[in-house]
Amino acid sequence: MIDRRTVLKTITAIPLLAVAGGIGAALLSYLKPTWAPLAFPKTEKPLNKDLMAATLEEFPNEFDSKQVIFTQTTVEYSARGKQATDVLGFIVRIPAGKLDPKTVGLVPGNPDLRRGFGETEYKGQKYAIVAVSRICAHLGCIFEYHIPADVCARFNYCGGSTPMFSCPCHLSVYDPTQSQDVSGVLLAGHVVSGPAPRTPFPFDFEMKDNQIIIKNYA
Numbered sequence: 001m002i003d004r005r006t007v008l009k010t011i012t013a014i015p016l017l018a019v020a021g022g023i024g025a026a027l028l029s030y031l032k033p034t035w036a037p038l039a040f041p042k043t044e045k046p047l048n049k050d051l052m053a054a055t056l057e058e059f060p061n062e063f064d065s066k067q068v069i070f071t072q073t074t075v076e077y078s079a080r081g082k083q084a085t086d087v088l089g090f091i092v093r094i095p096a097g098k099l100d101p102k103t104v105g106l107v108p109g110n111p112d113l114r115r116g117f118g119e120t121e122y123k124g125q126k127y128a129i130v131a132v133s134r135i136c137a138h139l140g141c142i143f144e145y146h147i148p149a150d151v152c153a154r155f156n157y158c159g160g161s162t163p164m165f166s167c168p169c170h171l172s173v174y175d176p177t178q179s180q181d182v183s184g185v186l187l188a189g190h191v192v193s194g195p196a197p198r199t200p201f202p203f204d205f206e207m208k209d210n211q212i213i214i215k216n217y218a
């Protein structure tokens with residue numbers, strides 16, 4: 001006859017055995033090979049769509065500006081396979097001749113593409129165009145575009161006489177009419193004040209006829 005102590009021991013052992021079995025099964029499952037191939041997205045390249053961002057007629061005067069939103073699509077290692085991010089940007093017409101298109105905004109190996117700055121002629125007029133992201137190169141706030149009086153009063157920089165990009169977070173000021181060397185590439189948007197370490201991030205764009213077409217965000 002089974003005594004009472006044996007019955008109690010058996011009842012107590014059942015949940016302990018179940019827990020041990022569960023842990024053991026989980027550990028053993030790591031030893032099981034994965035037979036199904038891993039499904040990687042087909043391309044590693046950005047999947048950005050071109051954006052017809054503006055026409056030259058929208059900039060009749062020097063320092064006219066337009067805000068744009070470029071949707072950048074990149075590969076994501078998830079079931080969705082890609083993710084889309086909206087990048088806010090500014091397009092500004094600056095005076096022709098301030099920056100040299102032969103040295104500023106070049107894209108190696110692609111003479112049709114401009115990196116943040118380009119010049120073109122349309123209907124007898126020269127257009128010098130700066131196209132950059134509004135994400136501040138310091139810590140990622142969204143910067144604004146202000147006239148010199150505002151830049152002086154609100155951003156502690158009174159050395160300019162033309163409109164500039166100015167960031168409200170830590171008062172970085174970028175001059176779109178000056179260039180700066182960023183890792184060996186001359187880009188528009190020299191940092192004239194504040195902690196930003198480099199120019200704004202440029203859009204790559206083409207100018208065809210009167211159209212400004214953003215292709216990518218560098």
Ligand code: FES
Nearest residue numbers: 136138139167170
């Ligand atoms: S984030 Fe723009 S100055 Fe710091």
